[in-house]
């Protein structure tokens with residue numbers, strides 16, 4: 174799937190402690206060993222705020238990405254379909 178990294182809202186935290194914890198809690202998945210972006214093998218991951226690319230869905234989601242990709246705001250990325258997008262809307266999740 175293609176996603177687009179949106180501007181780091183890393184100051185915003187939720188009750189989960191970190192956005193990566195938020196992702197593991199609501200995806201039911203474990204953090205990938207490597208960044209799920211195509212061709213990336215970085216191991217240090219964070220919970221990045223992303224949107225679906227080329228979609229009418231403008232919702233914000235959390236997806237695990239490496240720090241480099243997380244910092245690449247606005248970049249469209251091809252990522253593994255193995256991992257789920259988790260809503261970043263805390264009122265629908267941990268809020």
Ligand SMILES: [Zn+2]
Pocket residue numbers: 187188189190195263266267
């Ligand atoms: Zn949370």
Ligand SMILES: [Zn+2]
Pocket residue numbers: 208209210213214215238239240241242
């Ligand atoms: Zn990466």
